[in-house]
Amino acid sequence: EWQLSPVAEPGERDDESTLRPRRLDEFVGQARVREQLQLVLQGATRRGAPPDHVLLSGPPGLGKTSLAMIIAAELGRPIRITSGPALERAGDLAAMLSNLTDGEVMFIDEIHRIARPAEEMLYLAMEDFRVDVVVGKGPGATSIPLEIAPFTLVGATTRSGSLTGPLRDRFGFTAHMEFYTPEELELVLRRSARILGIDLHAEGGAEIAGRSRGTPRIANRLLRRVRDYAEVRADGTVTREIARAALAVYDVDELGLDRLDRAVLSALVRSFGGGPVGVATLAVAVGEEPTTVEEVCEPFLVRAGMLARTPRGRVATALAWSHLGLTAPNDVPG
Ligand code: ADP
Numbered sequence: 001e002w003q004l005s006p007v008a009e010p011g012e013r014d015d016e017s018t019l020r021p022r023r024l025d026e027f028v029g030q031a032r033v034r035e036q037l038q039l040v041l042q043g044a045t046r047r048g049a050p051p052d053h054v055l056l057s058g059p060p061g062l063g064k065t066s067l068a069m070i071i072a073a074e075l076g077r078p079i080r081i082t083s084g085p086a087l088e089r090a091g092d093l094a095a096m097l098s099n100l101t102d103g104e105v106m107f108i109d110e111i112h113r114i115a116r117p118a119e120e121m122l123y124l125a126m127e128d129f130r131v132d133v134v135v136g137k138g139p140g141a142t143s144i145p146l147e148i149a150p151f152t153l154v155g156a157t158t159r160s161g162s163l164t165g166p167l168r169d170r171f172g173f174t175a176h177m178e179f180y181t182p183e184e185l186e187l188v189l190r191r192s193a194r195i196l197g198i199d200l201h202a203e204g205g206a207e208i209a210g211r212s213r214g215t216p217r218i219a220n221r222l223l224r225r226v227r228d229y230a231e232v233r234a235d236g237t238v239t240r241e242i243a244r245a246a247l248a249v250y251d252v253d254e255l256g257l258d259r260l261d262r263a264v265l266s267a268l269v270r271s272f273g274g275g276p277v278g279v280a281t282l283a284v285a286v287g288e289e290p291t292t293v294e295e296v297c298e299p300f301l302v303r304a305g306m307l308a309r310t311p312r313g314r315v316a317t318a319l320a321w322s323h324l325g326l327t328a329p330n331d332v333p334g
Contacts, residue, residue, distance in 0.1 A: 004258045005296045006061035006215045019192050019220055020066045024074055027063065028191065028216075029184035033175040037067070040173050041074050050103050051075070052172020053126055053153040055111075057160040059299070061217030062177040064156035065109060071154055072105040079105040084113035093118040094131050094146075102149045111155035112162045119167055126153055126170040179214030179303070182206070188216045189223055193238070198227050203240035211247060211256040213300055218256075225250055255304060255323065260288065262324070264297050265306060268316045269324055274332055276313030308333055 008016065021027040024034060024041075037054070044051035054071065056064040065081075072079035080096060087093045087108070100106060108114065114122070124130050129150050132143040155171065157163060168174075180188070186202075186209045193200035200223075208226060212219035223238075229246030230238050251259040267285040268275055279298075283290040298314075301307035306320035321328035 003260055003292075003296055004213060004218055004221075004252065004256065004300075006059060006213070006217055008061075008217065009221075012217075012221070015224065016217070016220070019195060021063075021070065021191075022073055024070050026191070027066065027070060028187045029180045030063065030177060033067075033177060036173065037071070037175060041071065045075070050150050050152045053155070053170060055160070055163075055168070055171035055174040056154065056156045056177060057174055058158070058177025059179070059215070060158055061215040062179070063216060064177060065107070067175070068105065068107040068154040068156065071152070072107075075103065075105065075152070077101075077103045077105055077152075079107055081107045081109070083109040084111045084115075087118040088115050090115075090117040090121050093121055094133055097121075097125050097131050097148050097151075098133075098146060100149045100151045102151075104149065104151045105154055106151055107154045107156070109156045110158070111167070112157045112159050119164065122153070123166060123170060180216060180219075181214075182209045182212075185209035185212050185214070185216065185219045188219050192220050192223055196223075196227070198223070198230075199237045201237065201239045204238035204243040207240050207243035207247070208238075211252050211254065213256045214303075222247065222250075222252065256300070257304075257323075260286065260292075261297050261301060264293060265301065265316060265320045266324060268307070268314060269321060269326060274321065274329065275315040276310055278313045282314055 024038060027034060040051050040054070056067055058064060069079055078101065080100065082096065096106065121131055124132060125148060129148050131146050131148055133146050134141055134143045136142060160168070160174070186205045189200060189205045189208055208222050209219060212222055226238055226243050226246040229249065230236050230242045234242055253262070263286045264282060267282060268277060271285055279294055280290050283293045286293065298307060298309070302309060306317055306323060308315045308317055315333060318328040318332045321332060
């Protein structure tokens, strides 16, 4: 089942690494973050010291991993990549930290999911470039302080709110990533098309950009699907008409809603009079897991102004009704 989740699909990673921007000036959009980061990196380079630890905060698919790799490239240092869930045992983290070379970048994706002992080990590592290695067990256990190379931690999180205070405080700079404008996504698409050798017309790019939910990962994914269609059913050129026809096959509508998004709205409006209704009930109505509805559909529907989360349940907005071609009752929220 095709879903426009902003999270990478299995098998998507290889395509993504081809399309990743390598340097800061190739990184499209996020002008504020780019300028801030440039200053952080240039300041550090002038001082000849590793920059402050950097926290990248924002929804999936907006370029956090790409930025982490760019930071390392701009510093001319290697990067070591891991994730919060992979650091279940503090020993794994200690091993990684003690193998770091001078000025290396360590990237921890989903850092809010790091286990507590590993998190506590990070405090000391980030602050003093030290780890305490515990040797032995029980009353005889001793802790040996071990110096590690000065490094830069780049953490990425989709939920900066669930980071503990002490961890958040140890990042010298936090970059808040925003959703991309359709114009920025057109630039992302133009660049991707060039790399992939796709003949993408400007109007074709605009058509895809408008349905990409502000997310480069989704834009690139749609571009690959449209390319298939263009090559199989036409001469490979992506015009506006080809983009439209291809996205119709994949059930992605003009606003970027996929079939499940529309099913959720439709159930909400047609079966529950527009709500309020609980998310579990809504999920049953569309035959999906509540977590899928809550984590994949709802964030976008809320952002698109079609669904509101209220204490009494989910409510369809007037825009949702009109998007489904229906007239909203008078008391429906805007
Ligand atoms: P995240 O780590 O936030 O989930 P990624 O860095 O993995 O996002 O980005 C997903 C894909 O989107 C990358 O493969 C890259 O091709 C593309 N992408 C993201 N941000 C940009 C950007 N600013 N410019 C060009 N491509 C981008």
